[in-house]
Structure formats: C-alpha cells, structure tokens
Amino acid sequence: MENPKQAALYRLIISQRKSDIGDILRKILPSGRPFVWEVGCGHGHFLTEFAQVHPEQLCIGVDMESKRIERAYRKRDRARLPNLHFVHGEAKLFLEALPSGAEFSTIFVLFPDPWPKLRHHKHRILQPDFLTAVARKAGERTQLCFRTDFQPYFTEAMAAVRDHQDWRIVEEPWPFEYETVFQGRADSYHSFIARRRLPAP
Numbered sequence: 053m054e055n056p057k058q059a060a061l062y063r064l065i066i067s068q069r070k071s072d073i074g075d076i077l078r079k080i081l082p083s084g085r086p087f088v089w090e091v092g093c094g095h096g097h098f099l100t101e102f103a104q105v106h107p108e109q110l111c112i113g114v115d116m117e118s119k120r121i122e123r124a125y126r127k128r129d130r131a132r133l134p135n136l137h138f139v140h141g142e143a144k145l146f147l148e149a150l151p152s153g154a155e156f157s158t159i160f161v162l163f164p165d166p167w168p169k170l171r172h173h174k175h176r177i178l179q180p181d182f183l184t185a186v187a188r189k190a191g192e193r194t195q196l197c198f199r200t201d202f203q204p205y206f207t208e209a210m211a212a213v214r215d216h217q218d219w220r221i222v223e224e225p226w227p228f229e230y231e232t233v234f235q236g237r238a239d240s241y242h243s244f245i246a247r248r249r250l251p252a253p
C-alpha cells in the first residue's frame with residue numbers, strides 16, 4: 053500500500069512542477085498565437101529544423117528527460133532561433149499547465165516510446181484521455197501528426213483516433229519531412245494525420 057506521506061509529497065512535487073511549467077509558458081507564449089507542439093522531442097533535431105524553415109511559427113518541444121532538453125536548448129542557441137523553445141516536463145502536465153486561450157497549430161508525436169509489453173500499454177502517450185485533453189486546445193485547422201515504427205502501436209493509435217468523438221483521420225500530405233534520431237534507426241515506419249471533428253451543421 054502507498055505510504056500517505058510519500059503520496060502527499062508526490063502530489064506536492066507534481067503541483068509545483070505544473071506551476072513551474074505554467075510560469076515558463078506564460079513567458080514564451082503570447083496569448084492567442086497558435087503554436088507547433090512536439091511531444092517527446094528528444095534532443096530537438098526535428099523541431100529545430102522545423103523552426104528554422106518556418107521562422108513565422110512559434111514552436112515548443114516537450115520532453116521528460118532533462119538531459120535531452122538541455123541538448124535541445126544548446127542546439128536552439130547555436131541556431132539562434134527566437135521562435136523555438138523547449139520545456140522539460142511530462143506531456144500531460146504540460147497540457148494541464150497551458151494558459152487559457154493557448155491553441156495548437158500542429159502537434160507532432162514522432163516515434164513515441166512503444167511500451168511493447170501488455171502490462172505497460174497504459175503508459176503509451178496516444179490514448180483517448182490524451183486525445184481529449186489535446187482537443188481542448190485544438191482549433192479547426194490543427195493537425196495531429198503521429199508516426200511510429202511499431203506497427204501494433206500504430207494500429208492501436210489509429211483505432212483510438214477513429215473511435216474518438218473529437219478527432220478524425222484525414223488523407224493529407226505529411227507537413228514536414230526531417231529525419232528524427234529514432235526515424236534514422238527504423239527500418240520502416242507508419243504515419244497518420246488527424247484533425248478535429250467539425251460540429252454537425
């Protein structure tokens with residue numbers, strides 16, 4: 053059984069972390085400006101390239117590994133990209149910490165951890181509760197771009213999107229090709245793009 057003192061401490065740490073992420077986001081996110089979000093950005097290769105090619109777009113990458121975010125920031129500073137930011141944190145906490153009025157233009161989920169064992173599937177990021185939380189910050193033009201080299205995860209993620217009340221799969225070209233570290237290691241991969249479901253007329 054969980055020790056109540058440890059559980060209380062854990063809740064305190066999470067709440068402090070969420071408040072810290074909120075403070076960072078309020079500084080880097082002008083209200084009303086949609087932004088590109090990369091979930092699990094690793095060392096930031098993909099988003100740095102994206103931000104370089106799209107200087108007009110504000111880009112924020114999040115990753116829960118602090119060392120990866122440090123490296124991503126070094127890359128951003130070398131490239132001198134004022135439209136690019138990285139945040140150390142967990143993706144769902146990031147969603148909770150977003151200021152009201154924040155909106156995604158594009159969301160990239162590229163080669164997320166596959167969690168192949170059945171008992172670990174609950175840790176996969178693309179699940180119905182995540183889709184619901186992301187939809188709250190998505191407009192009609194928002195694209196959700198998912199790519200993985202793990203076929204069972206791809207099948208599960210496609211099904212989760214198809215069955216979700218807020219999302220639909222669309223046949224659209226991949227918006228930006230640039231090989232991520234994990235894409236470079238993959239023999240093959242699968243992608244889909246989803247958009248918000250429009251309310252019935």
Ligand SMILES: C[S@@+](CC[C@H](N)C(=O)[O-])C[C@H]1O[C@@H](n2cnc3c(N)ncnc32)[C@H](O)[C@@H]1O
Pocket residue numbers: 091092093094095114115116117120141142143144162163164165177232233234235
């Ligand atoms: C397999 S790596 C892929 C990195 C990069 N997207 C690529 O394609 O090279 C997955 C990354 O997601 C991060 N990650 C996993 N779960 C996360 C979560 N819930 N919130 C934020 N980052 C997460 C990991 O720390 C890791 O850097």
